[in-house]
Amino acid sequence: MADKIQNAYHDSKNIYDDVLTQKSIFSRLYIKLFWSGTDDNLIAKKVLDYISDDFTGKLLDVPVGTAVFTHKKWSSLKNAEIICLDYSRDMIEQAQKRLADSPQVSCLQGDVGDLPLENESMDIVLSMNGFHAFPDKKKAFKETYRVLKPGGKFIACFYIKGESKITDWLVKAILSKKGWFTPPFPTRIQLKKY
Ligand SMILES: C[S@@+](CC[C@H](N)C(=O)[O-])C[C@H]1O[C@@H](n2cnc3c(N)ncnc32)[C@H](O)[C@@H]1O
Numbered sequence: 001m002a003d004k005i006q007n008a009y010h011d012s013k014n015i016y017d018d019v020l021t022q023k024s025i026f027s028r029l030y031i032k033l034f035w036s037g038t039d040d041n042l043i044a045k046k047v048l049d050y051i052s053d054d055f056t057g058k059l060l061d062v063p064v065g066t067a068v069f070t071h072k073k074w075s076s077l078k079n080a081e082i083i084c085l086d087y088s089r090d091m092i093e094q095a096q097k098r099l100a101d102s103p104q105v106s107c108l109q110g111d112v113g114d115l116p117l118e119n120e121s122m123d124i125v126l127s128m129n130g131f132h133a134f135p136d137k138k139k140a141f142k143e144t145y146r147v148l149k150p151g152g153k154f155i156a157c158f159y160i161k162g163e164s165k166i167t168d169w170l171v172k173a174i175l176s177k178k179g180w181f182t183p184p185f186p187t188r189i190q191l192k193k194y
Contacts, residue, residue: 008179009088044069057123067095113139132159
């Protein structure tokens, strides 16, 4: 499983940012056809708006990916302490390059299921587009909860099953087989029960 994820993100390292930010016409077509036109740029903005522009505490961004959506905000939070973690060496390398001039940010290669962080040490845990990729979702929830301070903020967005037939087909037939996504995926109703 671990190698499958490394390989999947290795193979997509040169197109990842383009697809997610819909830079090219092919990316826009792909998103329109398979993701009902969902704009990840807007979702990322909405998610990041939960973090104030003068935030000064400790924040974990997991998985950071290439930091394509987060690097500007993290660079601007000069008085915060930010840890970015991702399992894929190819992705974290790109994040590291983007954040090289921000001493308040550390980038680590690692597993969300075994975070190298102390209990109750984070004010905010951000998990953007992560839970559908994590192989062991229970461990990921347990670990992100463990490192969060009491009263800390957990901010997340991820794929939910059952909202669009063509998206569910793509996720099952291609994205999960390749390793970009890892089942099981909760539905909206299942999530509300947690
Ligand atoms: C869809 S990307 C999201 C990255 C970024 N948050 C974004 O929105 O662009 C999913 C990421 O999850 C990472 N990932 C998968 N399994 C992981 C694990 N066990 N621990 C940490 N990161 C993991 C992958 O390497 C990949 O970079």
